[in-house]
Amino acid sequence: MPSEENRRITDVGTLKALAHPLRANLYRLLCVERVATASQLSEQVDEAVSLVSYHLRRLAGHGLIEEAEPQTGDGRERWWQPASDGVSIRDEDFRGEPGRAAAHLAATRLFHDQRADHYRRYLDERPTWAPEWNTASVDNESWMRLTPAELTALKQELEALLRRHDEQARAAEAAGDTEGREHVALYAYGFPFRVRPA
Incomplete structure (x- = not known):
């Protein structure tokens, strides 16, 4: 197991x-x-x-x-x-x-x-x-100005949200709710970058 x-x-x-x-x-x-x-x-x-x-x-x-x-x-x-x-x-x-x-x-x-x-x-x-x-x-771009602590908090909230949806879907599937279900991949990247001067 x-x-x-x-x-x-x-x-x-x-x-x-x-x-x-x-x-x-x-x-x-x-x-x-x-x-x-x-x-x-x-x-x-x-x-x-x-x-x-x-x-x-x-x-x-x-x-x-x-x-x-x-x-x-x-x-x-x-x-x-x-x-x-x-x-x-x-x-x-x-x-x-x-x-x-x-x-x-x-x-x-x-x-x-x-x-x-x-x-x-x-x-x-x-x-x-x-x-x-x-x-x-989903195909999304977001541009923000954050601190490392804010980005960490965002990451943790996203991970918790993903876990919740995954657990709900697994429970529904285990209960026999399989109609219309497909595998879904969700990739998210959050990283710092600097705009290069022209």
């Missing part, structure tokens, strides 16, 4: 294990599917089952995923699930040493690129979605 809390990644080895393009995608897919086999995941990432199995074992070796209860009577299949409700990777855990900071930066760039690719895929597929989904989709 996965932990209900996000796992905080603080060591470079685990960060590097997750910050591999295929492993990051497999981890996300498991978080979405909640439980799956290497065969099921290989179809979604268009890779050989043996390669997917190898990368799943690497994720498991770092405690990011774990074996799940079998979902069928086929004892030959190995089922996997996330070991926690998600992960958190914080800048403050990788400061101070150039190698740690570089690993964190490389991982952050990879995750961002994958998120951007995911959104581009939605844009390409937008004509295939019903109008109500396209109307409900």
